[in-house]
Amino acid sequence: MEIKLLKNVPLFSELSPGELEELLELSEKRRYPKGSIVLYKGDVGQVLYLILKGKVKVVLFDENGKEIILSTLKSGNYFGEMSAFDQMPRSATVVTVEDSEFLVISQRSITDQINKNPHIALKLLSEMSRRLREADEQISNLALLDVRGRVAQILLKLYKGTNVRKGEDYRIVPRPALKDIAAMSGTSRETVSRVLSEFSKRGLISLTKENIIIFEGLELDEDID
Amino acid sequence: MEIKLLKNVPLFSELSPGELEELLELSEKRRYPKGSIVLYKGDVGQVLYLILKGKVKVVLFDENGKEIILSTLKSGNYFGEMSAFDQMPRSATVVTVEDSEFLVISQRSITDQINKNPHIALKLLSEMSRRLREADEQISNLALLDVRGRVAQILLKLYKGTNVRKGEDYRIVPRPALKDIAAMSGTSRETVSRVLSEFSKRGLISLTKENIIIFEGLELDEDID
DNA sequence: GCTGGTTTATGAAAGGCTTCATAATTCTGC
């Protein structure tokens, strides 16, 4: 039944129907409503979660509850692989932002598959490289850019995730909550509100109720100031 | 000749002498004096560098030359693996901070070894997991802590890297330059200077010419303030 | 052991961002 679904996940695309079958039998399907905590930072656990349906955010909190979003993942993506490979506790908390469904795969199943089929390892290495790049970029943004720059980077990244283009502009649909943009930029809701209205006044973006339209030129933000 | 050296690198510890020999023959040894740029962000190139001797820093710069240090690596560590696995350009610049010597291994050699010996893939996955954790922690520090907290975290991390313990205190030897602590904390030299002298006045650390001694209690810094 | 260059310490001013507060707007569920 989900064989077809798995087949479309790049990570498993090289597996034979038999191997997929085997993987499925050893795995468990789990559902979580929107807003559930799937795993907690500090937990031990070596299972990997493949997102079949829905969307999650990977987050960290400080002692006052201030949140930083490390990444957002949707169906076809997976998380929890780090603990599967280095046996350390969960390094972040994962929360569903939509009703979601996961395939929970044990570390054992994964390493078994790697041994049979090293190609899977290369897929994993490639994906982890991508994540490391993104993490490095986020570090760079936090350390080297001011809030305007960071928010601009987040808008561009959000656009790449939605990919709605009309003529010369780029739309982020649906419009994300300011507090989420803030949690991605490492700043406060209020500051994001101010920064976006400044961008809007400068003609770099257009804010509507349903979306944010990015005009060419936002990339250059740093210079214009 | 370097077979013995390679044997001690965790990444290759499972390889047979024959496989090590093969790897060595396909690889090239390269030396760089202190202060050399080994690879530039944006370059294309899929080779992996194994550090045989010396020390490097992985850095990013903003347009004014302000630097953020993503990590510091020493002999036995490797870098450049990301481009080897996802074929994207170099995501950061690597600079030697000591005279250094590298074994330059082609992506091809690595994937060949992975196919022969999936265990190598697991080592790589484990190491990349570790790096991702560190990156996430750095993001969290930058986004959620003030400068004091970030500098404190860097001191603790530096201590873990030197591991000189005498009685109840922990020493960072040799004492790093303030500008490097700054580049790791995402702040300025001047601010690090002020923060350290504040820590010193509060009795959390002791600053000497040769080292920094961390007393128990620095971890709690956030609370004390 | 001196000289020039580098690193560190510290003050002062300015600015960016946070925080708190309030009002307006929008959304949600009945």
Next chain:
DNA sequence: GCAGAATTATGAAGCCTTTCATAAACCAGC
């Protein structure tokens, strides 16, 4: 369609950090 909840907009005060400037300390090499 309404009431209450959540989100957004905006002002004001204050703090943290940066930046610039200067002096002191330190270091490296001849």
